[in-house]
Amino acid sequence: MQVNISARHGELKSHDQEKVREKVEKVRRLFDRVNAIEVTVDFQHKTSPEVEINVSAEHAPDFVATASATTVLSALDAAIQKIESQLRKHKERITGHKSPGVKHIPSADQP
Numbered sequence: 001m002q003v004n005i006s007a008r009h010g011e012l013k014s015h016d017q018e019k020v021r022e023k024v025e026k027v028r029r030l031f032d033r034v035n036a037i038e039v040t041v042d043f044q045h046k047t048s049p050e051v052e053i054n055v056s057a058e059h060a061p062d063f064v065a066t067a068s069a070t071t072v073l074s075a076l077d078a079a080i081q082k083i084e085s086q087l088r089k090h091k092e093r094i095t096g097h098k099s100p101g102v103k104h105i106p107s108a109d110q111p
Contacts, residue, residue, distance in 0.1 A: 001028055002036040004087055010043030012072070020076055024053065027080065032085045033058040053083050060090055065070040 003024055005017050012020070020039055028034050034057045036058035042050040050068040053076075057063070065082035 001025070001034055004036070004038045004085075006038075006040050008040060008042045012041055016072060019073065023076060023080060027055065027083055027087065030084055031057060031091055039076075039111065041075075049075055050078045053079045055083055055087070057087075063087060063090070084104065 003021055005012065005024075007018055014026065020041075024037050024039055027037065034055055036056045038054040038056075040052045040054075042052070044050070045068075048067035048068045048070060049072050050066060052064065052066045052071065055063040063083055063086045065079045067075045067082065069078060
């Protein structure tokens with residue numbers, strides 16, 4: 001899995017980059033088919049940095065989440081929660097559409 005971290009309108013410290021990488025890599029535990037994750041931190045507004053996460057997976061559309069907060073890590077946490085909910089919903093959509101088996105269909109003679 002490939003993780004790209006970039007910053008706009010400023011720089012992200014190496015210590016913060018490592019924390020971002022650690023937190024973002026945990027997304028893979030929800031959906032095994034994740035190929036790449038791109039994290040962009042935008043420092044255009046100094047008081048509220050914005051974090052955008054773009055997750056691309058096999059046989060699925062890209063998942064995108066954006067959040068802004070007072071610190072980079074709190075914005076990252078909010079964006080990760082959004083991505084996780086999108087991945088859970090997609091995984092449920094894939095695995096939840098199985099029809100019940102014949103043994104689960106009630107017979108006509110049973111009340």
